[in-house]
Amino acid sequence: MESESVTTPFGRRPMSLAMLLKQRRGETIEAGTKRNKWKLFRSVCEARARLDVTDRALTVLDALLTFFPDDELSCERGLIVFPSNAQLCLRARGMAAATLRRHLAVLVEAGLISRKDSPNGKRYVRRGKEGSIAEAYGFSLAPLLARAHEIEAIAAGIAADRQMLRGMKERLTICRRDIAKLISAAIEETVPGDWEHVSSILDGLLQRIPRTATLENLPPILEELETIRLNVINTLESQEKHQRASTNESRIERHIQNSNPESTSESEPGLETVQEANRDPEPSSGLERRKAGVDGNGSRTTARTNAGELKSLPLGMVVQACPDIVDYGPGGRIASWRDLMTATILVHSMLGVSPSAYEEAASVMGPENAAVVMACILQRGGCINSAGGYLRDLTRRAKRGEFALGPMLMALLRTKDRFKVGLEEGCRKVNFGKEPGAPARQNGVR
Template sequence: MHTGSVTTPFGRRSMTLALVKRQVAANEIKPGKSVEKWKVFRDVAEAREMLGLQDRSVAILDALLTFLPTNELRQDGQMIVFPSNAQLTLRAHGIAGATLRRHLAILVDAGLIVRKDSANGKRFARKDRDGDIETAFGFDLSPLLARAEELALMAQEVVAARIAFRRAKETLTICRRDVRKLISAAIEEGAESDWQAIEDIYINLTARLPRTPSRADVDSLLDEMQLLYAEVLSRLNIHEETEIICTNDAHNERHIQNSKPESIRELEPSSEKEQGAKSGRTDLTPRLASTSFPLAVVLKACPQICDYGQGGAVGGWRDLMSAAVVVRSMLGVSPSAYQDACDGMGPENAAIAIACILERANFITSPGGYLRDLTRRWERGEFSLGPMVMAQLKANSGGAVRRA
């Protein structure tokens, strides 16, 4: 029967307060408690990574349990097994002696077994006149009984995490397939937008997935891939609406001149040309953003710009450009520098540049001069927003996209 005492290890093995605490916890088992030993073993095997165990450690625990004559771990029963190293090696499928000792120590450190060493370190049992075990020295399995509920919960958490991980990978696979085929269909059917740039973003995202991804890798990529999927659908919807408008115009055989060209110059009356609006715009089709990046990706890369949108949010390209005007003034960028950027890059790309500059404002001495330099390099074909946005996206990959 289990004595409930605290013992120290034989020889050079050190004693720690953690070992004392585990022995005390193993002794405080509810009277009458019992559990099927192989059920506990399955829970340990399932939660082995959380417990810091290796496969060999689990194999040795399996071998130890085979030396317990009953199928139950009982509080009022004998739970000390005393096999020799030779017997353990045989039941652990010929494991080397040094490996055996190392993994026994791992099981002790994990709090799954306790050493009950004799005076000379030998493992044996003394029996009374009736043949019952009176005293045993070896490995005490009572921690398995004491921690049975805890081990079961750990196993459930591992199983739930594995299922969630598998579902996340399945969702990512489907999302990647959908984005890939939607982009291909848009390119083949001539949908209006910069689909090559969208495809480049898709390729960059998929290239980040390692051969053996972790749960964090999959979750991060899935989040960005779903944003790209939403942006692709949004652009396809805009294309469909544009086609409907053009078809209706052709059917009615009317040509309506827009007397009030769409512009966003009213966003800052002090600079009529600051937004880069072109006068005399006469088409009635919706204005498509000329940037090569989905808005959702831009907002994830540069989340601070949302604070300067109307109501503290950015819900569209016009909101982003409006926020960029506010940020331009706050950063001390002159209206002429911003106007040159709008003329050279386009108003949407200029707004993206401002958003990126805002993210790195603490590292840029002269935002206005920096924007002028970007504009000149853009016009010479020496600069594109891609690396800048992707660098910010990587820097802020832990953040969430802010929506209106």
């Protein structure tokens, strides 16, 4: 242990083992670590609750960062700032001196800064002959830089949780609206069913929604609501099919066969039936499905609409097609959609995608689909000049219903398979992996 890097506090403040360990951990900075101080400060603000610091303490940290001369924190310039309490109070929006000292202690306790006290407890700097700083006493920002990766990971996780929670709230609102309106439609059209009981179940679920929704208490309620919505839709669709069958039986005697070979009226109903059977159940109401085939093009319009919708894909397929995203996941792995969204928040900052572009993509495509798109952009990073512009273009196409994730992932999988086949073929040609001393082939050279 280097004793020069350990500073005991001045005056009556005691030294403790925890303080010593925090100093040593704060001074352990990986070589070449650099961060923009304001971007890092925004990450600290995002992770404030996990770091156990108050908003007033962040005001003091903001004031301390203004005394660092460069925008980039690095070890080359030194990380000691030495303002007086009077100057700190001014830059901390006129904070009182006693309040300033209390929040400085909070920052030290949280491990974001450390003290480097001089022999007399004052903060000052000693310069060399060329005017460079030879020795400085004050507050060290080294702990903040040393924990930069940890702080950014915490901030990315919190942002991903907030985005996922916002998506759940939107789904819950839409699901609640769908159930209420479908029940009203069923009652008005006298569809058989115990709709009063379903309404009472819905009211009971809505009363269980907590005032402060979290990722732990909201998913079970959302799952029950989606189950109720699916049951209501199935009931309405079965009633519609029954009515349609009854109508066809009553009119079978008046059916007239059209012998015109150029007419497509005979084949279109069959095609529409096949498409309805193959179509995945959607969370929209049955009434909207009945309106899908009203226009003149019939099933073709429905097919075009479904072709533009974004479908959720298996997470395993995403990881297989985009293996580079795994390096940015928590702990170097992607085990859930939450891990994927956490990783892509780091990736979109690294690729230069603005937060507004990513948020717009998440609102249009959904948080999970936007995360998959970012993983694909990372995998094809060498072929894309502007990741932000490419994402905005995909978002515009998704708004028009002209973008699907499946072909993008399948293209990446095919590229990966072709590379693997080419590598195996090359290995076979050069007899790759032959044991030393093994006999050569009959037509080869020993």
